[in-house]
Amino acid sequence: MRPLFVVHAVLGVISIPMKMLRTSLAASRMTVSAGVLAVALACATGTTFAACEFRAGSTTGLVAFGVLDPVTAPNVTSAIQLDVRCSPPGDYAIAQWTWVSANGGASIGRLAGGTPPYAPGINYSVGIAVAGGGANRTLTLTLQIAGTSYTNASAGSYADVLTLMVTP
Amino acid sequence: MNGRGLEINMKLIKKILVAGLVLVGLMAGQAVYAQAQQSAVVTVNAVIPKACRFYAPTATLTIEHLATPGFIDPADTGNASGTTTIAYRCQSGVSPEFDIESSGSWGDPKGPVTVTLAGTPSGSMDAQLTVTGGGAGTGLGAGNNIDATISGVIIPAEFSVAPVGSYTVDVNIQIQAIP
Numbered sequence: 001m002r003p004l005f006v007v008h009a010v011l012g013v014i015s016i017p018m019k020m021l022r023t024s025l026a027a028s029r030m031t032v033s034a035g036v037l038a039v040a041l042a043c044a045t046g047t048t049f050a051a052c053e054f055r056a057g058s059t060t061g062l063v064a065f066g067v068l069d070p071v072t073a074p075n076v077t078s079a080i081q082l083d084v085r086c087s088p089p090g091d092y093a094i095a096q097w098t099w100v101s102a103n104g105g106a107s108i109g110r111l112a113g114g115t116p117p118y119a120p121g122i123n124y125s126v127g128i129a130v131a132g133g134g135a136n137r138t139l140t141l142t143l144q145i146a147g148t149s150y151t152n153a154s155a156g157s158y159a160d161v162l163t164l165m166v167t168p
Numbered sequence: 169m170n171g172r173g174l175e176i177n178m179k180l181i182k183k184i185l186v187a188g189l190v191l192v193g194l195m196a197g198q199a200v201y202a203q204a205q206q207s208a209v210v211t212v213n214a215v216i217p218k219a220c221r222f223y224a225p226t227a228t229l230t231i232e233h234l235a236t237p238g239f240i241d242p243a244d245t246g247n248a249s250g251t252t253t254i255a256y257r258c259q260s261g262v263s264p265e266f267d268i269e270s271s272g273s274w275g276d277p278k279g280p281v282t283v284t285l286a287g288t289p290s291g292s293m294d295a296q297l298t299v300t301g302g303g304a305g306t307g308l309g310a311g312n313n314i315d316a317t318i319s320g321v322i323i324p325a326e327f328s329v330a331p332v333g334s335y336t337v338d339v340n341i342q343i344q345a346i347p
Contacts (some may be wrong), residue, residue: 052206053206054206054207054208058208059207059208059209060208060209060210060211061208061209061210061211062210062211062212062213063210063211063212063213064212064213064214065212065213065214065215066214066215067214067215067216067217068214068215068216069217069219070216070217070219070259070308071219071221071308073308080210082208109212111212111213111214114216115261116260116261118260122214122216124212141210143212145214148309150214150216151308151309152259152260152307152308152309152312153216153259154216154259154260154261155216155217155218155219155259155262155345156215156216157213157214157215158213158214158215158216159211159212159213159214160211160212160213161209161210161211161212162209162210162211162212163207163208163209163210164207164208164209164210165206165207166206166207
């Protein structure tokens with residue numbers, strides 16, 4: 001895991017000054033300086049190895065399905081793209097992209113609303129795909145509503161808030 | 169400060185440094201982990217308009233005298249009449265309104281609207297048609313059918329002078345949700 005790797009890096013930096021500690025008091029001062037440097041490196045490492053993140057301008061988004069026809073009720077799909085970054089790029093191999101729906105939870109997205117309120121809500125599926133090369137890539141968020149999910153829905157406006165997360 | 173004292177102090181400093189750096193390293197690790205929990209917030213929305221629709225493509229309305237089923241008795245002084253139904257569905261709580269072809273207006277109940285039946289081999293008769301809905305819908309999904317009633321009347325003044333024959337007309341009826 002990434003946190004343990006950082007600790008190991010810090011200990012590696014301090015191992016050299018430790019040999020110098022046995023020689024002189026001046027060396028101990030150097031060690032303290034080295035220690036400070038190690039701490040700084042550790043903190044710097046925390047920034048450098050930020051792993052994966054949603055880039056500026058891609059921390060919010062909107063997926064608008066528009067007006068759905070409950071009579072013909074076709075399956076509908078809508079998608080947006082978000083800019084993401086993993087550094088180093090190799091972290092894409094282990095990155096876990098997860099999501100949670102404010103109304104549906106972590107396994108199903110759900111739009112809530114309607115007049116009168118449509119208790120079952122309008123369920124939608126969530127698909128996440130990351131494409132591209134290098135550190136900066138494009139995440140495509142694809143949402144799909146099956147016609148059967150809204151053909152019986154009350155008229156009105158529906159909404160949900162989908163939070164996407166990435167680890168590490 | 170002798171060499172041994174220096175050695176002891178150095179060991180103490182070493183322990184403090186190691187402990188401190190491990191702690192800081194762990195904190196840095198936590199910082200990395202926390203920073204790795206990057207997130208984005210996506211708003212999702214959709215609109216469902218009010219809607220109603222028929223769930224039967226056609227219906228047949230037979231106008232007759234009850235005493236002579238299937239026929240109109242030209243000597244009968246009472247109106248010839250008939251009713252039929254056609255299934256529709258609307259969303260929960262949404263009420264329908266109807267229009268009969270060529271009437272150019274919507275209403276519930278809709279009518280009466282005059283339509284002209286063409287006779288075979290000749291002649292014609294006017295009939296008054298009315299469509300009455302069965303109330304607000306309960307959903308557009310299966311099992312939510314509601315019947316609209318279509319009623320037709322031909323008055324004696326029409327059929328008493330009409331030539332013998334069969335009379336028919338195709339009429340389109342439309343449905344929409346009351347806005």
